[in-house]
Amino acid sequence: MADSPLSASPYEIIGVSADADDAALRAAYRRALRQAHPDTGGDPAAFHAVQRAWAMIGTPEARAAYDRGRGYGTADASRxxxxxxxxxxxxxxxxxxxxxxxxxxxxxxxxxxxxxxxxxxxxxxxxxxxxxxxxxxxxxxxxxxxxxxxxxxxxxxxxxxxxxxxxxxxxxxxxxxxxxxxxxxxxxxxxxxxxxxxxxxxxxxxxxxxxxxxxxxxxxxxxxxxxxxxxxxxxxxxxxxxxxxxxxxxxxxxxxxxxxxxxxxxxxxxxxxxxxxxxxxxxxxxxxxxxxxxxxxxxxxxxxxxxxxx
Structure with missing residues (x-):
């Protein structure tokens, strides 16, 4: 994801709202991963973006840090x-x-x-x-x-x-x-x-x-x-x-x-x-x-x- 104010958030990339519970987030991630997987005709760039988005919000700790504006070590760099x-x-x-x-x-x-x-x-x-x-x-x-x-x-x-x-x-x-x-x-x-x-x-x-x-x-x-x-x-x-x-x-x-x-x-x-x-x-x-x-x-x-x- 490019460091731009218009870059899609990890929630948008995975295809779920920011207030989704953990089960809905996990299900949306798996669905997005299947759709983007190159072996099933997906786009490699989109597949990589889904994986990176999951790294940012895929665990309770990472998600909490992202929601506070400090996720994945990128927020300070963005600011x-x-x-x-x-x-x-x-x-x-x-x-x-x-x-x-x-x-x-x-x-x-x-x-x-x-x-x-x-x-x-x-x-x-x-x-x-x-x-x-x-x-x-x-x-x-x-x-x-x-x-x-x-x-x-x-x-x-x-x-x-x-x-x-x-x-x-x-x-x-x-x-x-x-x-x-x-x-x-x-x-x-x-x-x-x-x-x-x-x-x-x-x-x-x-x-x-x-x-x-x-x-x-x-x-x-x-x-x-x-x-x-x-x-x-x-x-x-x-x-x-x-x-x-x-x-x-x-x-x-x-x-x-x-x-x-x-x-x-x-x-x-x-x-x-x-x-x-x-x-x-x-x-x-x-x-x-x-x-x-x-x-x-x-x-x-x-x-x-x-x-x-x-």
């Missing part, structure tokens, strides 16, 4: 991974890309607001990143924290592009629509083009079909359509055009490192694993226009004049 990271001294002396804005800041602020609202007025939330609290929250609240984490990971990857690139994070835009965050996650400018990027963790596998991201976990969402609208709002104000629209997801949610589709308003659409992002931007996408040095400087000046942050 550390989910909370804002403390600044660290750099060991690498290579120049980083020029970066502006606060990656993941909007999503974290919205998460903190909604988690406290969900807990209830007058109730003190000592630790909003406590794994037991996070796991019990509604999916839309956990999704905000998951998005903040992948946005921060994307920012770390983009910083390695080097001084030839400029990166803006959490750009304000009014083109998101009433149900979507009013911002563009990342905008990257360099010799390989102008990339509008959305970082996402939907908690499951997705793929690219022509010019849209699809998957069971998406519901009625149209991520590329929304990304194109956000990018257009900014690029129109700056009188520039993005050369690529990219959606970044955790590695385990995409079967291939990079999927390239068609174009939207002249911008090439791509779905990419987080670990492949920096190299994909540095190399440029197939069919995507590269920019000359003078052109990069002009586009940067135009963007700097109009960019606002969420």
């Amino acid at each position: 550390e991974a989910w909370a804002p990271a403390a600044p660290r001294a750099r060991r690498d002396s290579r120049p980083l890309a020029r970066s502006y804005g606060h990656p993941g800041g909007f999503s974290r602020e919205r998460y903190l607001e909604l988690i406290r609202e969900w807990v209830g007025r007058g109730v003190t939330v000592d630790d909003p990143y406590d794994p037991a609290l996070v796991r019990g929250a509604p999916r839309d609240i956990r999704h905000l924290l998951a998005d903040a984490l992948v946005e921060e990971q994307t920012a770390r990857s983009l910083a390695t592009l080097g001084i030839a690139y400029t990166v803006w994070h959490d750009l304000a835009t009014d083109a998101a629509g009433p149900s979507l965050p009013p911002k563009l996650d990342h905008l990257v400018l360099g010799p390989s083009g102008l990339f509008a990027i959305q970082s996402e963790d939907w908690g499951g596998e997705v793929s690219l079909r022509r010019t849209e991201v699809v998957g069971e976990v998406l519901g009625r969402e149209r991520p590329v359509h929304a990304l194109a609208a956000r990018a257009k709002a900014i690029s129109r104000a700056a009188r520039v055009k993005p050369t690529a629209l990219m959606v970044v997801v955790p590695d385990e949610h995409l079967a291939e490192p990079l999927q390239v589709g068609g174009t939207v308003r002249g911008a090439v659409v791509a779905l990419v694993r987080s670990s492949r992002l920096a190299s994909a931007v540095r190399e440029g996408l197939p069919g995507s226009a590269h920019l000359g040095g003078t052109e990069v400087m002009e586009v940067r000046s135009r963007l700097q004049a109009v960019v606002r942050f969420a």
